[in-house]
Amino acid sequence: MAPADAPTHPAAPTHPGDRAHGHPAADASPAPATPGKVAMWLFLATEIMFFTGLIGSYIVCRGGSPPTAYSNLYPPTTPLDRLGDSKGVVLGAPGADPARAAEAIAAATGKGEAAIARVLAAAPHGVVNGLTEEGATKLAEGLNRLGAKAEVVSLKTSSWPRPYDPATNPLSIDLTTVNTFILICSSATMVLAVSAIQRGRKAKCSLYLLATVVLGGVFLGVQVFEYHELLEGRIYPPGISPTGHFRPGVSLFASCFFTVTGFHGLHVAAGVVTLLLVFLASLTGRFSSRNFAAVEYAGLYWHFVDVVWILLFTIVYLV
Amino acid sequence: MSAGPNATEPNPHDHIPAAASNFLTRYVFSTDHKVIGVQFLFSSLFFFAVGGLMAMVIRWQLAWPWKPVPILSQWLWSSPGLGGQMPPEFYNKLFTMHATIMIFFVIIPLLTGAFGNFLIPLMIGARDMAFPKLNMFSYWIMWPGFVLITLSFFVEGGAAEAGWTSYPPLATAARSTPGSLNGQTYWLLALLCAGISSLTGSINYITTIVMLRSPGMKMFRMPMTVWALFITALLQAFALPVLTSALLMQTLDRLAGTNFFTPVGGAVANAPAAVGGGAPLLWQHLFWFYSHPAVYIMILPGMGIASDVISTFSRKPLFGYKPMVIAMGAIAGLGFIVWGHHMFQSGMNPALGATFMLSTMMIALPSAIKVFNWIGTMWGGRIQYTSAMLNAMAFVSMFIIGGLSGIFMAATPVDIHIHDTYFIVGHIHYVLFGGSTFAVFAGIYYWFPKLFGRMMSERLGLIHFFLTFLFFNGTFFFMHIVGWHGHMRRIADPTVYEFLRTPGVVGMNQFMTICAFGLGASQLIFAWNFFYSLVAGPVAGPNPWKANSLEWATASPPPYYNFETLPRVYHPPYEFSVPGGEDDFLPQTTPLPDNITLDPVMA
Amino acid sequence: MTETAEPTLPVAPPTPAMAEAAAQAEAHAPYLKVLFGLMVLTILEYGYARFFKDATGPLVFGLVLMAAVKASLVGWYFMHLKFERLWVFLVLLPACLLALILTALLFPDFVMRQEPLDEPVRQAPRAPAPATA
Structure with missing residues (x-):
């Protein structure tokens, strides 16, 4: 076993001056494979298989979802074979007097107070479902007379929540695109940190590491905000969730979404903690152009987390 | 190797670390691979006894259904209302936990944890694993698993009882069985811990084998045991994460209400219907994607051990060393694409059934290569019938029976008849007990002198072997027959069926049970031999078996740094009875005589 | 087969690609260029998803292709697979x-499930209340 402070990256041939250490030449060339690096790549291979289990399940769950699993009017997996002709009213805005809008909805549907409160809270995408064509037209007209914004919609089904469809999909693509930018930037600062320490620029390396930690933290913060909005902060129409909240149990999509992004988030959190420790270690000046394994390995892990996010962003949010 | 510290010029990069200073770091939280291996050995052997006792109770119930078990019934499930009868759900817990413990807490930790840890650095000539602390972690993360799996018997509803495969909805719906109330969650968490242990262990093994071989130890000079452990570690590294993800999904299904394995509106026992949308079959696919490679994880190290033992005690070079390695690699590679043969009766797409049948049949080819090579090694050798050798020979012969019965299950039409019967129980025990466990015994008898510096009693070893072999076949062979007759597995009382009440079936069940008790009792001889030899066995020299591989080139037990100077290796470890030599063995550290050339293909 | 050669140490001389990398390490240009490419691809994905949101085939094909390119860029340049x-x-x-x-x-x-999925889903009959034993 080599002592812990042995150089992990013996001098590269571009620095002939470093050769004067008396090491035999065969050992002084850069070691392309150190045990740490082999283990890191093996670990990443196991991580690939781990995410294969999750993402592969997501893909087949999505691909195998029956064409009527999700609809703009009814909660996921509601049997729709006798509801094909039913109409709904989308409430764009409850108008100046929400109480009267609520009364009108109650009169038209006989729904309970809590259900109607959810419809109002979900505006501009509130949905009143279970109406006949006649009832829907009447309710929409009544609501529009009260100053509310309402329109009649018919049942539209899909096998999976469609992106940009507020009736079935609660995810904000705009927010997540920004978040993707942030994570990609953090990957770039990470590689710049490695490149800086390879050239012996310790201060620059620490700075880039700090930037990576901050960007990673911002990504996590945005994700926590997103989770809070989904779980608690907002009320969603019935096509997303029967309870108004988007929680892991409300649909297979929700289960997949929270599991896949949740485990990715845990990986990001682990990466941020690791990078924070590496950053603090870099402040002590222990990394140099010949000893930067910790920075390099943390970087590999961080880029891997970024790659997984690139795939998740596409598969979960955009497709 | 009794060279003084300055006898040879030490390599300036080769550095002997300081010895652990206190008791705690030397024997408990040790980073020494040998201590960790012994820790794995003892904890696995303890759970081996626990799992074995469960099997005894299972057999009692099958032979004499509902008769109170002596002693146990009083303090395990005694209830005045039941008159000392075993509750059927307790029977379910027993077979579930017997399999879980034997697979995840006995065989895998014994083969990869105990033998892997102890042997890999010694056999490749390294001072320790590449990451000693990670190695320590891989042992101590087992402990939450040990605790959780034991604790699960004492939570409300008791231990898991959905079978070791934990198929949903039995495992996911909380009200489906008492064990699904809480015990299943403990089961899942225990398996996660065992999985993390295996995963960190396998990364460590691969890195060690790739990076830390001693000078001259080319890949094709490594003993078969190391090759087997290397390929096993690869299997674990690539297959286990998928099980981890599946375990996490099932945990979330149980705790967070996700819908991965619940069909639309799925409900059990008047529970409120779930939203669902997932598929129980998804669990089976993900589970078997790991658990089929896992059966190779449980047999490949046994194959490696048997190869080394057989070659040593036949005093002959291993017949076809390189083909053996390639066959092992082929078994491992094919092992990844055959998992569906566990699911022929699950409602899987029939198109997949044919694919999986074909790939499964192909595994017979490399397996047969190995069997022929073992026989070829013994052929014409001067066989020494030591305990280790007899166990290794039992491994080969029982593996043949287990492998042949496996072909029955691999053929979809036959599988329709024997699926979920005692035929499969017989098959798995011929492979796991007849295969892996005999290999474990062979390994323990063979390396005990190296582990503890003392010899085990050969006489007791022979008695133990013959009794075990006899009772093993008495216990498990008839399972094929009752299984073919339709005796289903996982049933507490077969006599509820007319066709299983016939004297033949009942008699065979009772015969198997008596043999099982004999099998259990025979292990007491082993335990006595093990512990007695530990303190009072005759002192073993460094190389009592006159074997070639590197672990025999250092003291028994080896010092914490393994080798004074890292040994230089000149040839594979199977050069026995080299013509013209004085001894009938040639250690790897001794150059081959000039007149000897090794066959480039076979050796 | 006597062993006379040097032991096979796990250390190998640098490949030409690695030497080139060392020379390139001075300049940030490749990393910033890759970052720019990734940004552009992300915007492209965003626009593409918006444009094709109702056509599943082209949507999946195009987006997965772009994601694969992005992932390879990160792997090839940032994770130094290139070297x-x-x-x-x-x-x-x-x-x-x-x-x-x-x-x-x-x-x-x-x-590709076999059972006809458009078969009407039959409502399961409500199970009777559990009998009190």
Whole structure:
């Protein structure tokens, strides 16, 4: 076993001056494979298989979802074979007097107070479902007379929540695109940190590491905000969730979404903690152009987390 | 190797670390691979006894259904209302936990944890694993698993009882069985811990084998045991994460209400219907994607051990060393694409059934290569019938029976008849007990002198072997027959069926049970031999078996740094009875005589 | 077969690619260029998803293609796969291959299901209340 402070990256041939250490030449060339690096790549291979289990399940769950699993009017997996002709009213805005809008909805549907409160809270995408064509037209007209914004919609089904469809999909693509930018930037600062320490620029390396930690933290913060909005902060129409909240149990999509992004988030959190420790270690000046394994390995892990996010962003949010 | 510290010029990069200073770091939280291996050995052997006792109770119930078990019934499930009868759900817990413990807490930790840890650095000539602390972690993360799996018997509803495969909805719906109330969650968490242990262990093994071989130890000079452990570690590294993800999904299904394995509106026992949308079959696919490679994880190290033992005690070079390695690699590679043969009766797409049948049949080819090579090694050798050798020979012969019965299950039409019967129980025990466990015994008898510096009693070893072999076949062979007759597995009382009440079936069940008790009792001889030899066995020299591989080139037990100077290796470890030599063995550290050339293909 | 050669140390001389990397390490240009490419691709994905949101085929094809390009860019340049030796690919390729095999073999059971899915779902009869024993 080599002592812990042995150089992990013996001098590269571009620095002939470093050769004067008396090491035999065969050992002084850069070691392309150190045990740490082999283990890191093996670990990443196991991580690939781990995410294969999750993402592969997501893909087949999505691909195998029956064409009527999700609809703009009814909660996921509601049997729709006798509801094909039913109409709904989308409430764009409850108008100046929400109480009267609520009364009108109650009169038209006989729904309970809590259900109607959810419809109002979900505006501009509130949905009143279970109406006949006649009832829907009447309710929409009544609501529009009260100053509310309402329109009649018919049942539209899909096998999976469609992106940009507020009736079935609660995810904000705009927010997540920004978040993707942030994570990609953090990957770039990470590689710049490695490149800086390879050239012996310790201060620059620490700075880039700090930037990576901050960007990673911002990504996590945005994700926590997103989770809070989904779980608690907002009320969603019935096509997303029967309870108004988007929680892991409300649909297979929700289960997949929270599991896949949740485990990715845990990986990001682990990466941020690791990078924070590496950053603090870099402040002590222990990394140099010949000893930067910790920075390099943390970087590999961080880029891997970024790659997984690139795939998740596409598969979960955009497709 | 009794060279003084300055006898040879030490390599300036080769550095002997300081010895652990206190008791705690030397024997408990040790980073020494040998201590960790012994820790794995003892904890696995303890759970081996626990799992074995469960099997005894299972057999009692099958032979004499509902008769109170002596002693146990009083303090395990005694209830005045039941008159000392075993509750059927307790029977379910027993077979579930017997399999879980034997697979995840006995065989895998014994083969990869105990033998892997102890042997890999010694056999490749390294001072320790590449990451000693990670190695320590891989042992101590087992402990939450040990605790959780034991604790699960004492939570409300008791231990898991959905079978070791934990198929949903039995495992996911909380009200489906008492064990699904809480015990299943403990089961899942225990398996996660065992999985993390295996995963960190396998990364460590691969890195060690790739990076830390001693000078001259080319890949094709490594003993078969190391090759087997290397390929096993690869299997674990690539297959286990998928099980981890599946375990996490099932945990979330149980705790967070996700819908991965619940069909639309799925409900059990008047529970409120779930939203669902997932598929129980998804669990089976993900589970078997790991658990089929896992059966190779449980047999490949046994194959490696048997190869080394057989070659040593036949005093002959291993017949076809390189083909053996390639066959092992082929078994491992094919092992990844055959998992569906566990699911022929699950409602899987029939198109997949044919694919999986074909790939499964192909595994017979490399397996047969190995069997022929073992026989070829013994052929014409001067066989020494030591305990280790007899166990290794039992491994080969029982593996043949287990492998042949496996072909029955691999053929979809036959599988329709024997699926979920005692035929499969017989098959798995011929492979796991007849295969892996005999290999474990062979390994323990063979390396005990190296582990503890003392010899085990050969006489007791022979008695133990013959009794075990006899009772093993008495216990498990008839399972094929009752299984073919339709005796289903996982049933507490077969006599509820007319066709299983016939004297033949009942008699065979009772015969198997008596043999099982004999099998259990025979292990007491082993335990006595093990512990007695530990303190009072005759002192073993460094190389009592006159074997070639590197672990025999250092003291028994080896010092914490393994080798004074890292040994230089000149040839594979199977050069026995080299013509013209004085001894009938040639250690790897001794150059081959000039007149000897090794066959480039076979050796 | 006597051993006279030097022991096979796990240390190998640098490949030409590595020497080139060392020379290039001075300049940030490649990393910033890659970052720019990734940004552009992300915006492209965003626009593409918006444009094709109702056409599933082109949507999936185009987006997965772009995601694959992005992932490869990160792997190739940021994770320095460009400079790595064969062994890294020997670790990565089996994992990727197995990932594909697992996902592909899940398709027949979940995506290409055999039972007619448009069959009306029968409401399960309500189970009677549990009898009190």
